Amino acid sequence: MGRSRGGLTSKLHALVDADGRTVGLRLTGGQVHDACEAEALIEAIPVGATLLGDKGYDSNAIRKAAAARNVWANIPNRSNRKQPFAFSPWLYKQRNLVERFFNRIKQFRGIATRYDKDPANFLAAIKLICVRIWCASL
DSSP: OEEETTEEEEEEEEEEOTTSOEEEEEEEETTSOHHHHHHHHHTTSOTTOEEEOOGGGOOHHHHHHHHHTTOEEEOOOOTTOSSOOOOOHHHHGGGHHHHHHHHHHTTSHHHHTTOOOSHHHHHHHHHHHHHHHHHHHO
16 A cells, blocks of 8 residues: 555556456555556566557656567657657557456456455455456456
8 A cells, every 4th residue: 555645545557468368467556656567567578569558658668678578569659758659549449458457357346445455465356356357258
């Protein structure tokens, strides 16, 4: 649990595949920026894949980490970026798989209302739900 403007909160960082199934999960305090955990999640991406992220993930460090694994980062450029990178709006539409994943796990009341205050228990409950999603997709 981390302190942010809204009080004690936590943030779930997820990496999903093309079928909307979880590949990587990270739980941090609410004050941690998304880009800080992106480099750790990039390690779970298969070599030669495509990384889709929103403008919050547009940083040179993330693009460099993705390029080191031979992963193409299809991330929209921030408005203040001096050197724009290639971006495909058509491919970016597939990023809603992550949003659908979060909607799917919030269908479980214990996750949506955050009954578990212990971060380890909360992450364990999310991982159990992810296993259930994996089994349902097979």
